[in-house]
Structures are given as C-alpha cells and as structure tokens.
Amino acid sequence: MALDHGQLSEHRNYLFRYAMLQLRDESQAEDVVQETLLAALQASFSGQSSLRTWLTGILKHKIIDLIRKKSREPGLPDDFSDVADSGDFDGLFEANGHWTEADFPGAWDHTAQAIEDKQFWATFERCQQLMPKRVALVFSLREVMGLEIDDICKRLEISATNCSVILYRARMALRLCLEKNWFGTAGEAR
Incomplete structure (x- = not known):
C-alpha cells in the first residue's frame, strides 16, 4: 500500500522522540527520522503491523546504521x-x-x-x-x-x-x- 505525507507526518513527533532517546543529538535524530520517512515513502507498507510499528522498525535500523558509521569514524572514545x-x-x-x-x-x-x-x-x-x-x-x-x-x-x-x-x-x-x-x-x- 502506498503511503502519503499526511499519514507519515502523524508519526513524526513520536519517531523524533524515539530517535532523541537513543541518539541524544537533535540533528542526528532529525536526520534518521527524515531518512525513515523517505524510506517509508519509497517502500510498500503491507499492513501486517500497525504503521507506527513498521516505521519504528525502519527507524531502529537507521539508528543502528548511524551508530555503526559513527563507530568507524575517528573521534569516538573507545576506553569508556x-x-x-x-x-x-x-x-x-x-x-x-x-x-x-x-x-x-x-x-x-x-x-x-x-x-x-x-x-x-x-x-x-x-x-x-x-x-x-x-x-x-x-x-x-x-x-x-x-x-x-x-x-x-x-x-x-x-x-x-x-x-x-x-x-x-x-x-x-x-x-x-x-x-x-x-x-x-x-x-x-x-
């Protein structure tokens, strides 16, 4: 099922709060939410789960990808x-x-x-x-x-x-x- 901007915008605030909780960086959270919404527009929603659950799944993968990318870049302290x-x-x-x-x-x-x-x-x-x-x-x-x-x-x-x-x-x-x-x-x- 094709989604429109209106259906996705209803979930944007939730996705942003979720991303902020994980990343603690407003610009990074905004970026992964935008990537999530763009991916959702390009994908086909099957309706097997709720739209919010489906979007959250996409967002989780985007956050993990970002963390992977950041962990490869110099500057991330590795000594904890x-x-x-x-x-x-x-x-x-x-x-x-x-x-x-x-x-x-x-x-x-x-x-x-x-x-x-x-x-x-x-x-x-x-x-x-x-x-x-x-x-x-x-x-x-x-x-x-x-x-x-x-x-x-x-x-x-x-x-x-x-x-x-x-x-x-x-x-x-x-x-x-x-x-x-x-x-x-x-x-x-x-």
Whole structure:
C-alpha cells in the first residue's frame, strides 16, 4: 500500500522522540527520522503491523546504521573510562551478594499499569538521560535495539566484560532512578 505525507507526518513527533532517546543529538535524530520517512515513502507498507510499528522498525535500523558509521569514524572514545566512576552500588548488597534489607527493591504493584502510562515513559526517558552518554548508548543497543553483546562489542570496540559492567551499571542506575522518581522509596507509585 502506498503511503502519503499526511499519514507519515502523524508519526513524526513520536519517531523524533524515539530517535532523541537513543541518539541524544537533535540533528542526528532529525536526520534518521527524515531518512525513515523517505524510506517509508519509497517502500510498500503491507499492513501486517500497525504503521507506527513498521516505521519504528525502519527507524531502529537507521539508528543502528548511524551508530555503526559513527563507530568507524575517528573521534569516538573507545576506553569508556568515565563508566568506572558512574555509580557505586556496592552499598546496596550484603557480602553474600543479596540485597541489604533497607535497599531491597520495593514492590512495584502498579507495574502493568505504569507500562501503559505516558508519565512512566517520560520518567523512564529522564532517568535514561541522566546516564552518561556512552552508558545509555550501550543500554539502548542491548535493551531497546535488541543487539547481542558480541555485536555491541564489535561495533564499539569494547570487551564483553566491559560491556557487561556497563549494562549492569545502567540497569542499576535505572532501577534506582525509577525507585526514587516513579515508584517512590516505599514502592508506592508516585
């Protein structure tokens, strides 16, 4: 099915927000959204999924292509040295690796409802934006884009151990931020 500009423009803001969350660069986000919309105009939409889902799939591939291209260019730091000091989570655990009683994650009773809630996703995005840029990039590549750790390591030229540490720190930082800013310290929503 051929699409027109009007059908695509309805999804432009959503695509731009999605790209900004992944890239954190307005001009790059704008570029990949424009490439996505152009590709959609040139392709044939089969209607097997929703238009937004189809466009998001195209956008994901455009973002991955951009990240691949950027990782080949000089100037992308490859040491991830700022990750080592991005957060200390040792105080959350006992010597045996279990959560300390005071820091045990609260019950997230409203999780199913929160997933549907736009405010939750706005909070999630703010929490992700608080992460160091490269930590957020690795997190997005793994958890949002669904890339395997080996692929991430090849693209960013980091070791699997380093990648795992970055993902651990990103998940912990996200968990703490959501506990504080969404679920509250006692596990109650807002």
